Amino acid sequence: GLRFIKPNEENPNKPMQIWSQGETEFNRYWFPSYDSPNDFRTSELKATVDKKYTVVSNGRLVEVKENADGTHTFHWKMDIPYTNYLTSIVVGEYTDVKQEWNGIPVNNFGYKNETKEVAATVKNLPDMIDFFSKVTGVKYPYPKYAQTFVEDFGGGMENISATTMIEEMIHDERELIDQDSDSLQAHELAHQWFGDLVTTRDWGQIWLNESFATYFDALYHEKSKGHEDFLY
Numbered sequence: 001g002l003r004f005i006k007p008n009e010e011n012p013n014k015p016m017q018i019w020s021q022g023e024t025e026f027n028r029y030w031f032p033s034y035d036s037p038n039d040f041r042t043s044e045l046k047a048t049v050d051k052k053y054t055v056v057s058n059g060r061l062v063e064v065k066e067n068a069d070g071t072h073t074f075h076w077k078m079d080i081p082y083t084n085y086l087t088s089i090v091v092g093e094y095t096d097v098k099q100e101w102n103g104i105p106v107n108n109f110g111y112k113n114e115t116k117e118v119a120a121t122v123k124n125l126p127d128m129i130d131f132f133s134k135v136t137g138v139k140y141p142y143p144k145y146a147q148t149f150v151e152d153f154g155g156g157m158e159n160i161s162a163t164t165m166i167e168e169m170i171h172d173e174r175e176l177i178d179q180d181s182d183s184l185q186a187h188e189l190a191h192q193w194f195g196d197l198v199t200t201r202d203w204g205q206i207w208l209n210e211s212f213a214t215y216f217d218a219l220y221h222e223k224s225k226g227h228e229d230f231l232y
Contacts (some may be wrong), residue, residue, distance in 0.1 A: 052093055055089065059076055086159050088164075101126040102139070105145075116172070135219060155184065190211070194209055195212075
């Protein structure tokens, strides 16, 4: 369903956000839908928010319409059919750290005071897209790839073309000496092929999605860090 994030006593500086989580059968709680993985359909989303907020969803951004009342309307459209649980929306105050791969936009929506850290964390992402495209023999098939970082989330979720990520995965250059988030990023990206482009017939087969994503995450680890590190 939809989660609404706001400041609280423990964290009075927590940002205001909205994010959705569909897997397994939770999207039915925020829009009427056939909430099973064995049916593909397209989607279109329009959301009007205050101008300080950004809306991220599946597919391509058709337009952002400025409204007279101080709001703006984001129009997202996904023309490639996909399964219901991968429909996503995230709303928050974001700065886009832009990348690209083979002419395809790669967007990383992080907090404006963390743009350097976001850039450092995601620096290998275009290389991951290139690697998976070559290893699978299938070019990344969607009009963009986005990662959006949110509060109070568990790990990552491979929403089609619009992955949602836990904000704590962001590291600065000093942290990256000892640890990085490449494994999480590679795993969720691999799902764009295994779980999104091709998905399970029912939830009893969900292990196929996860096993292929885990394996391809390991393959990228071998490619980037070497065979010995891969074996370890």
